[in-house]
Amino acid sequence: MNAIQEQVEKSNILIEHHKFELDEFSSSIDLRIETHEQNQNAAELIKDIKRRYKFIEEERRSLSDPLFQAKKQIDELYSPVLKQYLEAERIIKKGLQEFAMKEEKKRSELELRLQLQQKMRKEEELLELNEKKKNSDSLVEAEKNIISRPLPTVKAHPKIEGISFRKIWKWRVFDPDAVPSAYKILDTAKLDKMVMLARNDQDRAVIDLVPGIEFYPEISTAVRV
Numbered sequence: 001m002n003a004i005q006e007q008v009e010k011s012n013i014l015i016e017h018h019k020f021e022l023d024e025f026s027s028s029i030d031l032r033i034e035t036h037e038q039n040q041n042a043a044e045l046i047k048d049i050k051r052r053y054k055f056i057e058e059e060r061r062s063l064s065d066p067l068f069q070a071k072k073q074i075d076e077l078y079s080p081v082l083k084q085y086l087e088a089e090r091i092i093k094k095g096l097q098e099f100a101m102k103e104e105k106k107r108s109e110l111e112l113r114l115q116l117q118q119k120m121r122k123e124e125e126l127l128e129l130n131e132k133k134k135n136s137d138s139l140v141e142a143e144k145n146i147i148s149r150p151l152p153t154v155k156a157h158p159k160i161e162g163i164s165f166r167k168i169w170k171w172r173v174f175d176p177d178a179v180p181s182a183y184k185i186l187d188t189a190k191l192d193k194m195v196m197l198a199r200n201d202q203d204r205a206v207i208d209l210v211p212g213i214e215f216y217p218e219i220s221t222a223v224r225v
Contacts, residue, residue, distance in 0.1 A: 103156075107156060111154040115152060
C-alpha cells in the first residue's frame with residue numbers, strides 16, 4: 001500500500017467516527033430561539049460547532065497537506081520542461097496557421113478571379129447568341145447550357161495527416177457606444193470600491209453614489225472559540 005492509499009484508508013476510519021458523532025450531535029439540536037435562555041444555549045451550541053469544525057478541518061489538512069505539498073514539488077519539477085514543449089508547439093502552430101491562411105487567401109483569390117473570368121465569358125457568349133437567335137430550338141438549348149455552366153472552384157491546399165485547422169469565432173469591440181446595454185457587464189471591482197466608500201461614510205445617502213445601484217448592509221455572524 002502506497003502513501004496515498006494509507007492516507008485514504010486513515011481518512012475513511014476517522015470520517016466514520018466523525019459521522020457517528022455528528023448524527024448524535026444533530027439529534028440534540030433545538031433550533032428554536034424564543035427566550036434569552038435559548039439564545040444563550042444557541043450561542044454556546046454554535047461555539048461547540050465551531051470547535052468541532054476546526055478540529056476536523058485541522059485533522060483533514062494534516063492528512064491532505066503532505067499530499068498537496070508532494071504534488072506541488074512534482075509539478076514544479078515538470079513545469080519548466082512542459083512549458084518549453086508548449087512554447088515550441090505554439091511557435092510551430094503559429095507558422096502552420098500563417099501558412100494555411102496564406103494558401104487559403106491565394107486559393108480564394110484565384111477562385112474568384114476564375115469565376116469572374118467565366119462570368120465575363122458567359123456574358124460575351126450570351127450576347128453573341130442573342131444576336132444569332134431566331135426562335136431556333138438549338139440556340140435556345142445552347143443558351144440554357146451557357147447559363148447552367150457551373151462556376152470553377154479551386155481545391156484547397158493538401159492536408160497533412162494529423163494536422164487540422166478549424167475556424168474559431170471570437171468577438172472584439174470596435175464601437176463601444178453602439179453595444180446594446182444587455183451586453184454591457186457591470187464592473188464589480190469598481191462597485192466593491194464604492195461599497196467600501198459607503199461603509200466608511202454611512203451618514204451619506206449612499207443610494208445616490210451610483211445611479212441604479214443600491215449600497216446596503218447585511219448582518220453577518222462571527223463566532224470565536
